[in-house]
Amino acid sequence: MKKQVMIVMLCIVLMSLLAACGGKTEEGTGTNKGNDEQNKSIKIGATAGPYSDMVNKAIKPLMEEKGYKIEIIEFNDYVQPNKSLDNGSIDANLFQHIIYLNKFSEDNKLELSAVSSVPTAPMGLYSNTIKSIDDIKEGSTLTIANDPANLARSLLLLQDIGLVTIKADADPATISDKDIETNVKNLKITSLEAAQLPRTLDSSDLSVVAGNFALAAGMDLTTALQLENMAENYRNVVAAVRTKDAESQLAKDLKEVIASAAFEKTMDEQFQGFSKPEWMTK
Structure with a gap:
């Protein structure tokens, strides 16, 4: 009788352990999935006008093909886009050239890095x-x-x-x-x-x-x-959030999208008069 009781108790313990392991595995999978989805949901800031249009027409569709969900945040000044980038309110921005990015970062003690230069509306x-x-x-x-x-x-x-x-x-x-x-x-x-x-x-x-x-x-x-x-250092750039994230998958995907033939085709068709960076004309 004692032997039977011990067998039953052992079975109960084993079933409990299996259930616990199963719960942890499912919870872990769910968490990973949630992180993946969160990492693919990004906000890109741009000044209202041609650069928010560029994000919407030339960058967003190609990033969505890579599985991203893109929200465009429009700004009407040249200060908040970098402040928002630094504090994590947005994940990338498009509105400034490298000289401004470097000077603003230095003056405000921010660590922001450019991903790629893009065609820019010339003066x-x-x-x-x-x-x-x-x-x-x-x-x-x-x-x-x-x-x-x-x-x-x-x-x-x-x-x-x-x-x-x-x-x-x-x-x-x-x-x-x-x-x-x-x-x-x-x-x-x-x-x-x-x-x-x-x-x-x-x-x-x-x-x-x-x-x-x-x-x-x-x-x-x-x-x-x-x-x-236009000098190369006056061409606008897409800046990645924080320098430490400049080699992130998001930064790599943005760079790949901007270097694509599909991106250049959209620029040629819908952004006539924009000056292309040197790397795009080689």
Whole structure:
């Protein structure tokens, strides 16, 4: 009798152990699955306009083919996208060039890294009344961005055209209109917030407008008197959340998607006038 009782008790213990193991296995699988799904649900931040459009039309569909669920978060300033990236509110962003990314990261003690440069809407010199560079008259009025990031590019464009020369020791991070060494046509220059520049074309002879603001205002990039010969360090980049995650699977997948023929095809068809990075034109 005692032997039978012991056998029954042993069976009960074994069944309990098996049940416990089964529960742990199922729970563990569920947790792993949950993590996988969570890792595939990402938020990409971009400034409203052409770059949120780029994420939506050229990046999101290709990332979804890889199993990701993408939510696009739009921003209307150049501060919050990186702050949100750093604190984990978003997983990647698209709105800035590498110079701005590095300077912002240094000033705010953030560790953010670029994944890849992307086609970028170039700066352009526009006019509603002047039809060519040769028609620019002495003393023409010109509006230009007042922030260093856009101003540096604007002045370089004007220098390429031959309208100004810039001091050799001008620092792109702190440049101002005081760094203009010669003003060939004695242009009357007014510095304004970059977003306001498209509206000044009704009252000013000329304006140097950043591509994203030109597109947001419904302007056609191909109508510019001249588009900038964009330096590689002024091309926008997709930045990965925190430098320590720059080699994550998400970062690798973003880079692969941006390097794909499908991405370039969408850019050619829907983002005409955008300047491609060197790696894309080789």
